[in-house]
Amino acid sequence: MNGRKVKCGPPRSRIFGSILVFCVVAILGVALSAAAEAPSSFAPLVEKVGPSVVNISAVKVVEGMQGRTLPRSPFGENDPFEEFFRRFFEDQPPRKFKQRSLGSGFIIDREGFILTNNHVVANTEEIKVTLSNEAEYPAEIVGRDSKTDLALIRIEPDESLNPLPLGDSDTLKVGDWVVAIGSPFGLGNTVTAGIISAKYRRLGQGAYDDFIQTDASINPGNSGGPLLDTSGKVVGINTAIFSRSGGSIGIGFAVPVNMARDLIPQLKEGKVIRGWLGVMIQEVTPELAEKLDLGTEQGALVADVTEGGPADEAGLRRGDVITAFNEEKVEKMNDLPLMVASTPPGTEAVVALVRGGKEMKVEVEIGTLEEETGGAAAPAPGPAMTDLGRLGMEVGRITPELARRHGLSVERGVAVTRIQPDSPAAEAGLRPGDVILEMEREPIEDPADLKGRFDDLDPGDTALLLVDRKGNTLFLTLRIPGRG
Numbered sequence: 477m478n479g480r481k482v483k484c485g486p487p488r489s490r491i492f493g494s495i496l497v498f499c500v501v502a503i504l505g506v507a508l509s510a511a512a513e514a515p516s517s518f519a520p521l522v523e524k525v526g527p528s529v530v531n532i533s534a535v536k537v538v539e540g541m542q543g544r545t546l547p548r549s550p551f552g553e554n555d556p557f558e559e560f561f562r563r564f565f566e567d568q569p570p571r572k573f574k575q576r577s578l579g580s581g582f583i584i585d586r587e588g589f590i591l592t593n594n595h596v597v598a599n600t601e602e603i604k605v606t607l608s609n610e611a612e613y614p615a616e617i618v619g620r621d622s623k624t625d626l627a628l629i630r631i632e633p634d635e636s637l638n639p640l641p642l643g644d645s646d647t648l649k650v651g652d653w654v655v656a657i658g659s660p661f662g663l664g665n666t667v668t669a670g671i672i673s674a675k676y677r678r679l680g681q682g683a684y685d686d687f688i689q690t691d692a693s694i695n696p697g698n699s700g701g702p703l704l705d706t707s708g709k710v711v712g713i714n715t716a717i718f719s720r721s722g723g724s725i726g727i728g729f730a731v732p733v734n735m736a737r738d739l740i741p742q743l744k745e746g747k748v749i750r751g752w753l754g755v756m757i758q759e760v761t762p763e764l765a766e767k768l769d770l771g772t773e774q775g776a777l778v779a780d781v782t783e784g785g786p787a788d789e790a791g792l793r794r795g796d797v798i799t800a801f802n803e804e805k806v807e808k809m810n811d812l813p814l815m816v817a818s819t820p821p822g823t824e825a826v827v828a829l830v831r832g833g834k835e836m837k838v839e840v841e842i843g844t845l846e847e848e849t850g851g852a853a854a855p856a857p858g859p860a861m862t863d864l865g866r867l868g869m870e871v872g873r874i875t876p877e878l879a880r881r882h883g884l885s886v887e888r889g890v891a892v893t894r895i896q897p898d899s900p901a902a903e904a905g906l907r908p909g910d911v912i913l914e915m916e917r918e919p920i921e922d923p924a925d926l927k928g929r930f931d932d933l934d935p936g937d938t939a940l941l942l943v944d945r946k947g948n949t950l951f952l953t954l955r956i957p958g959r960g
Contacts, residue, residue, distance in 0.1 A: 515706055518655055518667065521708050522657070524708050525702070525704060527607070527608045527609070527638050528582050528583045528637075528638050528640045528702075529608065529640075529657045529701060529702060530580065530581050530582065530583065530590060530606060530608075531578070531579075531605070531606040531659040531662070531664045531665075532580060532603065532606075532615070532659075532700060533578055534578075534596060534597055534600040534602065534603045534604075535600060578659060578661070578662045578696075578697045579593060579596030579658075579697060579699045579700045580596075580657075580658035580659045580697065580698055580700045580701030580714070581605070581629065581700045581701065582640050582701065583637050583638065584640065585639045587630070588637065590615070590628070590629050591740070592626075592627050592629060592699075592700030593625050593626065593627060593699045593713065594620045594621060594625045595625055595699065596700045597620070597629060598620060602614070603617070605631050606664065611633065613631040613632070614631070615629045615630060615631045616629065616630055617629050618630050618746060619744060619746045619748070620743075621743065621748045623684050624684050624731060624735060624736075624739065625715055625731065626713065626731060626735075626736055626743070627743070628740065628744060640702060640704075641708070641710070642733050642737055643710055644709075645688065646734055648688065649672065650674060651672060652705065652706075653669065654672055654703050654705060654706075654711065655668070655669050655703070656668045656690070656698060656703050656704075656714055657702060657704070658698035658699075658700070658701025658702075660696060660697040660698045661697050663697070668693035669692055670692030670693070670726075671691060671692075672688060672690055673689040674688075674689040675688055677729060684735075686810075687716070687730060687731065687732075688703065688711070688729065688730045688731075689729055690703060691726040691728070692728060693726070694716075694717050694728035694729075698714045698728075699715060699716075703730040710733050711730075711732070712730030712731060714728065715729055715731050716728070716729045738818065749820075749844060750816075750818075750844070751816045751819035751842040752786065752821070752846075753785070753786055753787050753816045753827075753843075754781065754785020754786045754787040754788060754843060755778050755780065755785075755792060755798075756778070756779045756782075756950065757777060757778060757812060758776075758777050758809060758951065759776075759808070760774065760775055760776070760777045760797060761773070763938055764777060764953060767951075767953060768795055768940070771830060771833040772830055774797075774799060774806070774807055774808075775798050775799040775829075776797065776809040776811070776812045777795075778792060778793065778795065778797070778798065778829075779950040780948055781793065786840050786842060789841075790827070790838045790839065790840040791838055792829070794949070795951075796830070797829060798828070799829060799830055800828035801816065801825060801826075801827055802815070802825050802826055817845065820842070821842055821843055821844040822841065822842065824839055824842075825840050825841075825842050826840075827839075864901075864926075864930060866900075866957055867930065867954065867956075868898075868900055868901045868902060869892055869894060869895050870893045871891060871912070871923045871926060872890070872893050872923060873922055888919070889911040889912055889919075889920055889944065890911065890912045890922065890925075891909070891910075892906055892909065892910040892911070893908060894908055895907060900954055900956070903955070904941070904953060906943065907945070909945070909946070910943045911943065912926060912943055913943065913944055915939055915941055916940050917940070917942075933956045935956055935958040936955070936958075937955075938953050938954070938955050938956070939953065940952075940953055941954060
C-alpha cells in the first residue's frame with residue numbers, strides 16, 4: 477500500500493450522529509408509550525362508578541371525659557392536696573355521650589350489601605347511607621372484623637343498585653394509576669387520583685397488616701371508600717392516612733381487595749373464623765440469629781407457645797424459627813399470621829422449622845382463633861427501684877401481691893419502670909411495663925441479680941433478654957455501652 481493509510485467505513489461524526497438519532501427516537505418512543513398509557517381524563521370512569529359509592533353517617537355512643545372539665549384545687553397547683561383533687565375526679569366513672577361520624581362505602585351486589593371499614597360503623601346506635609342521588613336509607617350491620625378493619629352493612633332500597641366489580645390487588649404494580657372516591661369531611665363523591673406508592677406496608681396495627689400505599693388524597697370521611705384501577709375495578713378499601721395535621725399529605729393506605737374478597741362470605745354470615753396456631757412470633761434480627769444460634773435470618777421466631785394450644789401439642793418450642801407453612805415459604809414474620817388465619821380450623825398443616833441449627837417438620841392441627849377480650853394490665857413497680865443508669869432504664873421487684881393486684885400474668889422477674897429516650901434500653905425495644913424474665917437463657921431473680929449480670933459484661937457485648945409484655949414473651953437484645 478506504499479505506506480499510505482486507507483480509511484474504511486463511515487466517518488466518526490456520522491456514527492455519533494446515528495447513535496444520537498437512535499437514542500432520541502428511543503426516548504420519544506418511551507415517552508409516547510407512557511403518555512398513551514396515562515389516561516387523559518378520569519371522567520368516564522367516575523361517571524360509571526360514582527353511583528356505586530355511598531356516604532355513611534353513623535351515631536356512636538362513646539364513653540370518655542369529653543366535655544368535662546376537671547376541677548382544680550382552690551389553692552392553686554402548689555397545694556399539697558392538688559394530687560388528691562386530680563385523682564378523685566379522674567377516678568369518677570366516665571359518662572356516655574353521642575358522637576356523629578362520617579365515612580364512605582361501596583355497593584358490592586344488587587342485594588344491598590355495602591363494604592366499608594369497621595371503624596366507621598363499630599359501636600353505633602344508628603347508621604344511615606346516602607346514595608349519589610341523595611336518597612337516604614337506614615342500614616344494619618351484617619358482619620364486622622376488627623382485625624382487618626372491614627365491615628359489611630346492608631340497606632333495602634326501593635331502586636336498583638349498581639355494584640362495583642372487584643379487581644385483583646395482587647396484580648398491582650408500584651406506579652400504577654389509581655382513583656379514590658369517597659366523602660371527605662362529608663363532601664360526597666369527591667374524586668382524587670394518584671399512583672400506587674408501595675405495597676405490603678406494615679403499620680403496626682395488627683398481625684394482618686398488608687396495606688397498599690397511595691398518594692391519591694385520602695382525608696377523614698374517605699374511610700371505607702373504594703380505591704379503583706383505571707378499568708373501574710376495586711383494588712383496595714381506603715382505610716388510613718399518615719399525617720401530623722389530620723389532612724392528607726400524600727401518604728394514604730388501603731386494605732387490599734383480595735383480603736376483603738376472602739372475608740366477604742364470612743362477613744355475610746356475621747362472623748369471621750380464622751385458623752389459630754398458638755404461638756407468639758417476632759422478627760429474626762441479625763443479633764437474635766447470632767445469640768440464639770439460629771443459622772438463618774428468615775422466617776418467624778417463636779417467642780412464646782400457648783400452653784395447650786395446637787403448636788404446644790405438636791411440640792413447637794420457644795426459640796424455634798418457622799420457615800414454611802404448608803410448603804409455602806415464610807420469608808418474614810408477618811407472612812405467617814396471614815397463612816395461618818386463612819387455614820380452616822381442623823386442618824392438618826405441615827410446619828417447617830429450624831431448631832438449634834437443624835431443620836425439621838411437624839404436623840399441627842389448626843385450631844380456631846378466639847376474639848381477644850383485653851390485654852393484661854401493665855405491671856406496677858415495687859417500692860424499691862434500681863437505677864441501671866448506663867443502660868438508660870430503671871427496674872423494680874415484682875411481688876406476688878403486686879402481680880395479683882394488677883392482674884399480671886407473671887409473679888417473677890424484674891419490672892421495667894422507666895426508660896430513658898435514646899438510651900441502649902430504648903434502642904433494644906424495652907418499654908415501661910415490660911417484665912424481664914431471663915438473661916442469657918437464665919432466670920432473673922431480682923433487680924440486684926439483673927444489675928450484677930449487666931455489670932459483668934464488657935462494653936460492646938450483647939445481652940439476650942426474654943421479656944414478658946402484657947402476658948406475651950419476646951426476645952430482645954441489648955448492646956452494652958462504654959463506661960462513661
